Amino acid sequence: MTDAIVPAREVFRNFPAPLVAAFYLLSALAILVFCYGAWLRIRKYRRGRPAHRMSHLGRRLRRAAAAIGSHSTLGRRHAGTGAAHFAIFWGFVALFIGTVIIMIDYDMVRLVNPQWRFWRGTFYLWYSITLDVLGAAFVVGLGAMMARRWWVRPAALDYSRPDRAPGSYDRAPYVADDRLFLWLLFWIGVTGFLVEGLRIAADPAPFERWSVVGWQLANLFDLMGVTSLANPLHLAGWWVHALLALGFVAYIPYSKAIHIVVDMANLLFTDERAGKRLPAVPEGAGAQGYETLADFTWKELLDLDACTKCGRCHVACPARASGAPLSPRDLILELREHAEATFGGSSWLHETAVREGDGKVAGGVIKAETLWACTMCLACVEACPVGIEHVPLIVQLRRRLVGDGTLDATLQGVLEKIGRYGNSFGQSERLRGRWTQGLPFRVKDARKEPVEYLWFVGDYASYDPSLQELTRAVARVFQRLGLDFGILYDGERNSGNDVRRVGEEGLYQLLMEKNLAVLGKAQFKEIITTDPHSYNTLRFEYPEFGGAFRVRHYTEVLSAALGGGRVPVARRLAGVATYHDPCYLSRYTEVTEAPREILRALGLTLVEMGRNRANSFCCGAGGGRIWMGDTRTPGVPTPSEQRIHEALEIAGVRYFVVACPKDVTMYRDAVKTSGQEGRIEVKELIELVEEAISLPAEEIPDGG
């Protein structure tokens, strides 16, 4: 037989005909079960509202393919887990494609013309080595993940909930799903190799050396002396492997394995600006925000199924870390359980818990205190490897709470003040520019004369008496740099960034319209902001309403000026400084290098905290939290206190540098409340800049 020398193998080796038929029957059954489960899920997503995620499909495909292929989101800050999943993923892909190749060759090409079969010869050799190597990676990757889950036990994989009392829920079914999933895949991989080894042991042909793992296993079987049993063992092993694999196919849509499919889709349809640019309320919408699941978009329903419980958001969340009843993970999982109970779904293993309520989501399924605990720091969205958008969803639910009037009394008071006076301090709008009175020069009124840079000052910098000196420092530095700048005085309103994130969309629209009206009349080339929160909404959200401006944060302007040598550093500073990235400057607007370049230019030794740049840890003030009553758990340090402790781990640290007015307030408080006074000094970057570039007093040029 010529076939003996052409590398190839028989598909159904030593199979009596009825067994072949049984295999096809079982395969069809498994695929049917899969399709049914998949349809249940698709039916659920079809009940979602439109999400407008079909635009730029080409770019979306490229981006998703890059993220999935390289595991860039999975590997970010998690090199080990990322590598293990990478091995499992590509191993799975290879084994899947390998099976499809056999199907095409044997079940299609063979039936058309056996001469055209291609799964043989050189192709077969490459096929063998590829599948063996990647198959081995698959098994090793799974082993690593099992060791991590059951031996290392990272905090992220602890399923206990901060928003429910212990004992009021049981997540053992989730743990069972994890076990089933991992062991199924593991044994599919292992039995595959055993079957291959037995086949090679029974029919050892030299070309089988290309099956690198199987060949070694065959040698092992030889040593063990089981070669004589290889044929019956192969048949039995083949069936075990086949049943496991077919069982897995059927199991996919009913378990966490569905993430194989759903997460690819979720990464394809995710919004790059999720949270940065919140969804507008459609014109004429009866009520704002989400009341029931019927208000969710299909992408939001997809988000719920995409969660693999990896716990990265759970660990990153400042609310969770400070004992608040919020975990982004549990928010998603709770809603998933609710969605499956309401719209149907296909998961077999559910959390068992008493579910109350009348289907109301905001303030019902998800408690109001959970929604109000969010600081809108975006850490969850940034950490999520599969493109889940927690933050916009929380805002949609908050919108409903605001619409119902279910809000914290302090917050209500602040919103009323902002609505009435345009600032959160409840002071007269006429006093907004009063901080300029302490300056030796006049700050231009950008409404009355053209300026190059329009400085959008923000509420805290304008009104907070403890921050006004810093605001004047910014003005003095701008003056020293020779910038042609001006402000809007009482024409400026709160930018609305945090008002929008509180869920008061109507007030946001009002503020934005008023600001746009004033900005529309002013003549300027560019907006500079001191407040990263204002920066975000001016840059990402105002354009949607007709306010497309060039916007930069003052650190970007300063970094360019210092880097360009426009202003010499007169006095180099010394000491160890660490820089805290404000959420809205790092995760939101992605300005992380400019402040660092400035610090280095000033001569300071910059040492990073463990969590830096996009992984920065929130101070706890965002999302309107700074306007709400203190609801933290006694005894648990606040996020800002935790951050100060993190900074103090740096040996010899002197300055805790921030570039956000709210951060100055939050961290100066935190240093006091955590009893660390004298050990670290909270500095707004501008203070250091001014100190380093200032001339002796008499040389300060007279402005005007």
Place this chain on the structure above:
Amino acid sequence: MNIVVPVKMVPDLVEELEVDAAGHALDRSFLKLRINEFDEHALEEALLLKATHGGTVTVLALDTGEVDETLFTCLAKGADRAVKITGDFQEGVSSHAAAVVLARALGAVPHDLILTGVQAADDRDGQVGILLATALDLPHVSVVSGVEPAPGGKAATVRQEYSGGIMAELEVDLPAVLGIQAARAAPRYAPVSKVRQVMKTQKLEEIPAPPVEAGAGSTVSRLAKPETADRAEILEGSPEEVADRLLALFAERGFLKR
């Protein structure tokens, strides 16, 4: 049950207040007005009563300026009707005149219960409710912090809070006028989108104020900002010496008539 809430606009204390040239009143040219805080409580109590017992809530306001947005906000919070009483009120209006105008207006508005704020921040006289009750010949209870209508709607139990934590419950026949000190819950929030929607979809009713004759009650003889002394003198010495010095000072400043 038909509940009527007359609301009043008072000067916003966030803006700096100026006394007019004559020294009798605030200079209204720079005044920013806002709803009287006690009236917000009266409205809240009315809305809570409506939620549990049904009925309608009508808000009345004299057009003293900047009243439209306030009335729309009341509608957004859940009031059914908002009535603006137009007339020459731009320079302010006395409690007596206000009570008479409101009483006339109420002739056309069905009412089982009239809730006013117990007093207003601008004059602090707390008389409108009392004068209104007198004009309509209705019973009146002041400083109320809780209202519970009796079954049948012919009477209501009202709660008053006294100092020292003592509570009194009174029964009053309806219709009645009540001066609300505090609602059972903090006044609710009116989301801006709701207010704007109401502005687009609902209209304020307007009724012209009839010409009325009313006594002024009390008149302001002088209105002035508190004078701040730029120095303080500390009297030292024995009690006798200090007493003598005090007496001398009182005589010197004209506080003592001998």
